[in-house]
Structures are given as C-alpha cells and as structure tokens.
Amino acid sequence: MTRAMRLRQPANLDNLRMETAEAPPPGPGEIKVRVRAAALNFRDGLVVGGFFPVADGLIPLSDGAGEVIAVGEGVTAFAPGERVVSTFHPNWLDGHIEKSELTNSPGGPAQGFACDETTRPATHFTRAPAGYSFAESASLTCAGVTAWRAVVTDGRVKPGATVLVQGTGGVSLFALQFAKAAGATVIATSSSADKLERLKALGADHLINYRETEQWGEAVLALTGGLGVDHVIEVGGPNTIGQSFAAARTGAHIAIIGAVGGFQVDTMPFAIVQAKRLNLQAVTVGSRRDQIDMVRGIEASNIRPVLDRSFALEDLADAFRHLQSGRHFGKVTVEI
Template identity: 50%
Template structure:
C-alpha cells in the first residue's frame, strides 16, 4: 500500500510516498481502507514544517473509508461499514483533558494519508448515510469545529445571530449549521464574487472586509451586536470580532490564519460581558451528534477542488493560494 510520510525538515517537497505492507488488525482494532481525506490549515502547517512532527509521520487529520477487517473482540464494526476518523482519537466524550487530547491525528500520532491503516475500534464514527467519501472526509476537523463552536460552546438558539469570517471549510459549515438551526447569518470575504456565493448558501448579509476597514463596527451597527462570532484570523480579525459581538455575546477563538497571537482589549470584553471560547475540534460524542443533525437537515459540505492521492503537494499549493471556496479534498484510487 502507498503511504505519505513527512520527512525532516518538512516542506511540501519532503512529502514522500513510500510502499508498506497492509497491516492486520490486533484485538480491539479495525483495518480501514481509506478512500478520501480533506485539507485543513493544521495539515498544511504539518506539511510545510510549521508544526514539527516526528520524522516519518503520516500526515492528514481527516479520513473517510470503509472497514475491511476487524480484530478479535470487535463487535461495533463489520467489513463494509463506512466510517470517519476522529481528530482526537482518544477524546470520546465529556470535557477535554490533557490525556484525551494528547493524540492528534496526523500530528502527534499517525494520520490518514495512506491507503490502509489499523485503528482502535472506538476511534471512528459512522459516515452520514447520504454522503460520499469526499464529503465525509470534511467532517472530523472543519465540520466538527463549526458544530462545537455554535452548538456546544455557543448553545445556539433559533433567532440568534452569527458572524462567520471568510470562505474556508469551517466557516461555510458554520453558515450551513447556523441556517439549519434558524439563525441570522452575517458573513465576510475579500471577494465580491465569493460574497455572492455566500448569499446563495443562505448568508443574510455579507461584507467585504477589504473595502470596509471597520467591518466589525459596521456589522455591529447593522445587527445591534452579533450573538456568536467565529474568529479565524487571530491578530488580523480579533479587533473586528470584539467590535461586532453583542453585549453578553460569544466569541469562539478558532483559527490562526492571521498570526499566532492576538491583542485583547480587556475592558471592552469585561464590560461587554463577552464569553470567549478557545477551542480545537471536538469529541467523538460531538461528532456523532453532528452527523445525526446532518442527516436530518440534509446538510452537505461545499467542495472546492478534488485531487488524486499523488497530488497532495499540489492540493496544499492550491490551499495556500487562498483561491478556494469550501473544502479541498483528495481521493484515493480504487
């Protein structure tokens, strides 16, 4: 079987494909044939060496595939079942803990840029029954992050307002989940063409952050303050997120697209009674609830461009260009 490995010192030119034997599942494990993965900013950082990983690490935090064989004692899965990976393979339920979140797929433990692997039987969920493998591969990181930010940390209610930033996979999932729950959605982009696409997906009002340098204040004036703000840009966006959020509102700190640090004006947050939630993805239990909601509401991810297994580096280059709208996927050949 073919497997990608990240070799020191990182960089897309050091993403190498090696041939390995197909493993056999041990007790409590299942052998999965992976059919697709999707790209996240976290995966890109691993690929270019921005997040140091063990030499030879298999990258990619997302995987969708089918069970080929099960090990001794496994009764939850059978051959032919369609499954999705977990970003945190050991965080099954409850609150996050150091132990539960220590293993990160494609980072501190092996990821899914390979054709087969053995996985603990607990570290999988079923695929939505109305999804392709490419669609399902978008869920473990981007989909679940949006779900947790809105539904778990934010306790989103019908009639609430939501601000999503940009047109990456997480932001578009947040738009879709918010609309399915009956929320009013504000969205931003630097591209008027992308803003029109956001409106077509259900965004109620859109704002070009390149032409309006005070877009956070503009959105606050339009909305009276937004109940839920999903911040993805750190230093590039946090000021605007604080300007836009309602008194008593919620800001989910999710991304670092604009840098690894951000300056907080504490009196503005304190006197505004703002709840800040710094979060990374979610648990298996959250993923299962998200999948149930996806099936009920027939929510499908927006897919940008699909690449073949051999084209992972090119897929990352496309991601780095910033031209994509929604999720970039990679399909493994039959």
C-alpha cells in the same frame, strides 16, 4: 504493505514522498479501513511546512474516510463494508478531557490518512453520514466538528440568534450551514465579491466585504440595529479579533477557533471584553460524541459539505499549494 505519502525532514512540500506503510490485520477492538479520501486543513499545512515539528516519515492528514474491510475481536459497532470517518482527537470520547491527554491526533503527532489502508482502534472512527461520498465524509473530521462544537455544543445557537462567520474556510462554511439549520440569522464576511455571492447562495442573510469596509465591526452593529451579534465564529486571530469584539452584543459568545492571520496577539482589547461581558470560548475541534451528534444533525438537516477541488494522493504537494493559494472555496480533498 500499501502506499503511503510520508513527510521527510526537513519538512517542506518537496519532501512529501510516496513510500509504503503496513496495515496489519485488526487485533481485539480494532478495525482495518480502506481509506478512500482525505481532506486538507490549515493545520496540515503547518505540519508539512515545518511549523509544527513532527517525526521524520510521518504520514500527514488528520481527516480520513473509507470503508471497513475487517474487524477485530470484540468489535460490534462496525462491520465490513460500512463507511466510516476518522476522529480528530481519538482519546476524547466525550465530556471533559485534559490537554495532556490530547496527544495522538492523526497527521501529527500520530500517523495520518494519506495512505491506502490503516488499522486502528474502532473508537478512532464514527459512522459516516448516509449518502455522503467519501470526500464529503473526510471533510467533517476537523472543520465540521470544530464548527459543530462552536455553534451547537458550546454556542447552543437558537432560532432567532445572530451569528457572524468570517471568510470562506471550511469551519466558517460549516458554521454558516449549522447556524442556518438552527434558525439563526447569519452575517458573513469575505474580501471577494464572488465568494460573497457564494456565501449568499449557502444562506447567508447579510454580506460584508471587509476589504471595502475595514471597520466591519461597525457595519455589523449597523446591520443589527446597534446591538451586535449573539455569536462570533472567530477564525482570523490577531487580524480580526478586535473587530469581532466590536461586532459582538453584550454577553455574546465568541468561539476562538483559528489564527489564519498568525498566532501572536500583541494587544488584547480587554476593556471591551469586560465592558461587554463577552464569553470567550476556545475551540480545539471536539470529542467523538460531538462527531456522532454532528452526523445525526447533518442527516436530519440534509446538509452537504462544500467541496472545492480533489487531487490524487501522488499530487498531495499540489493540493497543499492550491490550499495555500487561497483560491479555494470549501474543502480541498484527496482521492485515494
């Protein structure tokens, strides 16, 4: 038996409790992993806050990284001592997959990585990037793969393209880095002058304070000579989607990723979507193949994740409070 943080019902931060879990020896096709770090996502906050119903006693956190401590019969991809990182959709290995098959994401509905050890099929992991810390690797599973899918797999961003990223969450920061590695010009938005300066240090070419410039879609048009951007990494939902459409070039690719401003869109400006012939592509993280490709791309481009603060496992509730405060810049992680 090993330590595990469990979410008891009714789901709230006060019902995160340190308990135990079993990590048995690996069977055929399985590996046993000593979890060393996990990362927090907006989605994890919805789970522990009760927005996404889960079973009593769930171990939260979808993103985990660690080292292999044992392998089962038939496993050749990993060996004891190797560093690995979890995948978000363990059933989605490559290509197309039906929504009905995406039923076992860690951290809800399946058990997550807020624990010391875990035994799972080897295909639930990929190797971690060479030279990465465990916390850096843990930051990749959800935010990194989502950004890779939006920028590379679906967006196919090319040198000379223009990309708009919103805010300073994990997906947006990874998208900025991936877009710059692809040779794109990046326009970044934030409501904080300090965070805008940090975005500039990461490579953003143009900055817009959306609190000072409410019609920031028009500001994007001005920065692009009236044309608009080729790609939008849309994470805000109903609070930002209208401005994103205004900022987009005719035929632009819009990656619909998150809804940090909520999930209900009362009015969708379909007229501008049709007039501009916009390509709307929803992103729900990505496949194991996307993660494998991302790891190779990270190593080739020497990209490092942006990490904020790290917390101990027993302080997981405080980690969520920090995430929900909005004061963070980059990924909030847990050392295990």
